[in-house]
Amino acid sequence: MAVLNIENVSKTFGDTRVLEDINIAMAEGEFLILVGPSGCGKSTLLNMIAGLETITEGQITLDGRSVNTASPRERNIAMVFQFYALYPNMNVRRNIEFGLKMRGVAKQERGATVERVAKMLQIEDLLNRKPAQLSGGQRQRVAIGRALARDPALFLFDEPLSNLDAKLRVEMRTEIKQLHQRLATAMVYVTHDQIEAMTLGDRIAVMHAGRVQQLGTPREIYDDPANRYVAGFIGSPAMNFIECELIGEAGDTAVCLTGATDEARLALPSATTERLAAHGARRVVMGVRPEHLVPAAHGSAEAIACRIDVVEPTGPDTYLHTEINAEPVTARCLPSAAPAAGDTVALAVDVERAVFFDCDSEARIA
Amino acid sequence: MATRTEDGVARGGSLARVLVYGLLLLAAAYFLLPLYVMLTTSFKTLGQISGGNLFALPAPFSLTGWQQAWSSACTGSDCTGLQHYFWNSVAFTVPAVLLSTAFGALNGYVLTKWRFKGSEIIFGLLLVGTFVPFQMFLLPMARVLGMIGLDNSVAGLTLVHSVYGVAFTTLFCRNYYVAIPDELVKAARIDGASFISTFRYVILPISTPILMVCVIWQFTQIWNDFLFGVVFTSGDAHPITVALNNLVNTSSTGIKRYNVDMAGAIITALPTLVVYIVAGRYFMRGLTAGAVKG
Ligand SMILES: Nc1ncnc2c1ncn2[C@@H]1O[C@H](COP(=O)(O)OP(=O)(O)O)[C@@H](O)[C@H]1O
Ligand SMILES: [Mg+2]
Numbered sequence: 001m002a003v004l005n006i007e008n009v010s011k012t013f014g015d016t017r018v019l020e021d022i023n024i025a026m027a028e029g030e031f032l033i034l035v036g037p038s039g040c041g042k043s044t045l046l047n048m049i050a051g052l053e054t055i056t057e058g059q060i061t062l063d064g065r066s067v068n069t070a071s072p073r074e075r076n077i078a079m080v081f082q083f084y085a086l087y088p089n090m091n092v093r094r095n096i097e098f099g100l101k102m103r104g105v106a107k108q109e110r111g112a113t114v115e116r117v118a119k120m121l122q123i124e125d126l127l128n129r130k131p132a133q134l135s136g137g138q139r140q141r142v143a144i145g146r147a148l149a150r151d152p153a154l155f156l157f158d159e160p161l162s163n164l165d166a167k168l169r170v171e172m173r174t175e176i177k178q179l180h181q182r183l184a185t186a187m188v189y190v191t192h193d194q195i196e197a198m199t200l201g202d203r204i205a206v207m208h209a210g211r212v213q214q215l216g217t218p219r220e221i222y223d224d225p226a227n228r229y230v231a232g233f234i235g236s237p238a239m240n241f242i243e244c245e246l247i248g249e250a251g252d253t254a255v256c257l258t259g260a261t262d263e264a265r266l267a268l269p270s271a272t273t274e275r276l277a278a279h280g281a282r283r284v285v286m287g288v289r290p291e292h293l294v295p296a297a298h299g300s301a302e303a304i305a306c307r308i309d310v311v312e313p314t315g316p317d318t319y320l321h322t323e324i325n326a327e328p329v330t331a332r333c334l335p336s337a338a339p340a341a342g343d344t345v346a347l348a349v350d351v352e353r354a355v356f357f358d359c360d361s362e363a364r365i366a
Numbered sequence: 367m368a369t370r371t372e373d374g375v376a377r378g379g380s381l382a383r384v385l386v387y388g389l390l391l392l393a394a395a396y397f398l399l400p401l402y403v404m405l406t407t408s409f410k411t412l413g414q415i416s417g418g419n420l421f422a423l424p425a426p427f428s429l430t431g432w433q434q435a436w437s438s439a440c441t442g443s444d445c446t447g448l449q450h451y452f453w454n455s456v457a458f459t460v461p462a463v464l465l466s467t468a469f470g471a472l473n474g475y476v477l478t479k480w481r482f483k484g485s486e487i488i489f490g491l492l493l494v495g496t497f498v499p500f501q502m503f504l505l506p507m508a509r510v511l512g513m514i515g516l517d518n519s520v521a522g523l524t525l526v527h528s529v530y531g532v533a534f535t536t537l538f539c540r541n542y543y544v545a546i547p548d549e550l551v552k553a554a555r556i557d558g559a560s561f562i563s564t565f566r567y568v569i570l571p572i573s574t575p576i577l578m579v580c581v582i583w584q585f586t587q588i589w590n591d592f593l594f595g596v597v598f599t600s601g602d603a604h605p606i607t608v609a610l611n612n613l614v615n616t617s618s619t620g621i622k623r624y625n626v627d628m629a630g631a632i633i634t635a636l637p638t639l640v641v642y643i644v645a646g647r648y649f650m651r652g653l654t655a656g657a658v659k660g
Contacts, residue, residue: 052552073558085549089571098567099557146557 002061003028003154003186004049009058011044018044020210022058029184031177035197036207036233042190045207046156049188051075063153073102078147079156082163084139086131092118092142093127099150117145120179137168144179155187161196173199194234198222206230223353228362231287231355237319240293240329242286243359246276253277255286257324259306260344266302268351275366276356284365285357288349290319293331295339296348303346306331311341320345408432408628415624431625435633439626441604441612448630450602451609456637458520458605459588462527467580469528470535471573475565477536478543479551489540495533500593503530511598518599526598527588534587535580542576543569578648585641610634 004026011019018041026032034042047053049060051072060067067075078099086095096117097110105113118124121141131139140160147155160176161169177200180187191197197204198218205215206229214226225231231239244255247265253273254265268276276284296303310321318338320331322345331347339345356366407415408431409424437447476482477489507526508517516522546569554564595605604612614627 047552050552050556052555072555073560077556079553079556081549081553083547083549085547085553087550087554087568089568098554098559102554102558102560102563146553150557 002026003030003063004188005059005061005064006045006049007059007061009045009048009055009060011041011048011053011056018210019048019056022212024205024212024215026186026188028186030186031180031200031202032186032188033197033201033204034188034190034207035194035204036192036213038192040207041210042192042207043158046079046158046188046190049154050077050079050156076153077156078150078152078154080140080143080147080158080160082159084131084143084163086139086142086146088131091128091130092123092134092145095131095142096145096149099146103150113149117148120148121145136164137172140164140172144176148179148183153185155185157187157189159190159192162191162193176200194236198234204234206233208233225287225355225364227364228285228287228357231357235289237290237330240288240290240324240327241357242288242325242327242329243283244286244325246282246284248273249277251277255284257304257349258326259304259322259324259347261305264302264304266349266351268354272351272354272356272366279358279365281358281365283359285359285362287355287357288329289353290330290332292350292353293329293347294350295331295333295337296346300346300348303348305344306347307344308339308341311338313338322347404628404632407624408632410625412621412623412625428625431623431629432633434623434626435613435630439613439623439630440616441609442601442616444601448606448609448613448633451604451606452633454520454603454609455589455606458523458527459585459637462524462531462588463581463584465524465528466531466535466584467577469532470537470539470580471570471577472565473532473536474539474541474543475569477540478546479548479564479569480561489536492533492536495530496537500530504593504597507594508598518603520599520603522598523594523603523605526594527584527591530594531584531587534583538579538583539573539576542573546572575648578645582641582645586638589638606634 002025004024006022006024009019009022010017022045024032034045036042044053048055049062051067051070051074055068062075062077087098090098093114096114097105100110100113114127115124118127121144123138123141123145126134126138126142131142134142140163143160157176161172164172173196176189180200189196189200191200198221201218203215203217204221206213206221208229214221214230216224221230221234225234225239228241232241242257244257246253246255248254251270251273252267253276254267257264257266304324306322306324308320308322312319312321313335316335317332318335320333320339322329322331324347331345333339355364357363358365403420406422406424407420409427409429410418411424411426411428411430414422414424414426435447436449438445439447441448441451473492477485503526511517511522511526516525550568551564554568559567590607591605592607592611595608596611599605599608610630613630
């Protein structure tokens, strides 16, 4: 049975519709990511799951029970907020046990829970401090501790790491993943950071403009994006989008790509050509990730000669900025094989991994 | 000629400085001299007052003025001093201050953390309440008090001052609570706290500065009020401000007893002074809090 089931949920604030027909079912113990740009409605959806916002349309069920009208107290959930939201007047111990106190748990049991949670998060020596005396990382630990204390059926995280500096963020990310493996409790985690989404999630819901654009495993989202938006949002550096002409018949289609000089024709795999033929358009947008646009093997027939504008070493990889069909693209190469800026390099496209989108609707075609 | 000082700020020469200090001293004297005259006069005998210098120290030092002002001076036909009226004022000021502060805090909490349809309009209406002058309340309030049977009573004055004050305390508290992150209230709701327990355990404990602002403001307004007191009460139910006025204007013997008048005035002013000294250090903090998130 699904822990959380979101069915046809929409939300309007006054006249503005911020969420449109959301459908997500979450399995026991799953780690679900809501990812999308700022303002796309992630927090609103999370607040609706928590009971902090009303549901305009549709239904949300927790453990098979509709919670549309239930108060947050009546839902077995815990939440961690972006700005920690620790009670400033209470010390760490009282922050952690507040939820238990409000639910009438006896003092002795509360003490035992605080000890257990503090030990798990290694904050035992902070218990008597006030939030103002803690660093950002420590505050977020305490906020997580407050959520853990209640042993809920579902955890909600709203961008919990976005206030931390880069190094701490990576550490805490790993810790949250370990925590999830240990507790095996379902978690919904909101972030605008696609790396966090890829590394943490069992499944990812990519949101944009109030809709779920795609819901799938990190691999599905990365390799098989549902539309151009998802393809461009996930992955860093971003996927290259090249508008191009299709030539030839079904079963024998090629795309025309022009680099610095001559036009190159790339034959497409037959499965791709069939889907393109079914769609019928002659102009399409081809999506190629930088790791699938690499220097060609010597003497390759389908190579595109490109003049490299900028060379960008990142350590493990070096990225090359150039143009194909007059659009800026990024290619990847080994640092040892990196050319210099201004060089002309023959680049090859891995057409098996290329994806195609409609020019206007941006929907995935093939 | 400007000279560089240790802290790097250029200041004027000695002439400018003499001028500045001179002005400051003058201003201080302007405010302190009346107080000095009041204090010394209150401890003088009638003989010294009529014969002596206004600025001289009391000799002999006499408490007669204070004793009479407190317990035997005549305010109109009643000759029992100010004490009865002092307690009258305490009896309506304390509950009115507490009530208006409590309601102001609750209103501010609702208007910022539990917004509902039309809550902005309600706040706007309350805001208008802070601009309405005292005098406009008089007639309608008199009628209402008569209708509910609270005219000429301490309870009636409590009601009037509470109602009038709520507009101000709501404004203060609302502006303070608006700076408190909403997530704090959300966290409390997730933790299972109700509307009241969120207020009691989360909001109230961090409200001290603004509550002090409300208490000082309301205490000063209510204790010092003359108009409501003179209009809505008579005789026995008068507040101390009205009684002081009567005391000063009643002289059975035809002689102005300045020592009694001054002692009476100081007795009347003393409670506000005490409140300022006790709660004052929170006052500035409360007025500036929220400007910087801390
Ligand atoms: N209480 C509200 N009233 C009106 N509009 C709101 C309210 N809360 C959020 N919004 C709007 O809804 C949209 C989604 O907000 P939010 O869920 O906070 O986005 P995200 O968390 O993805 O950044 C935004 O455009 C925001 O301005
Ligand atoms: Mg958000």
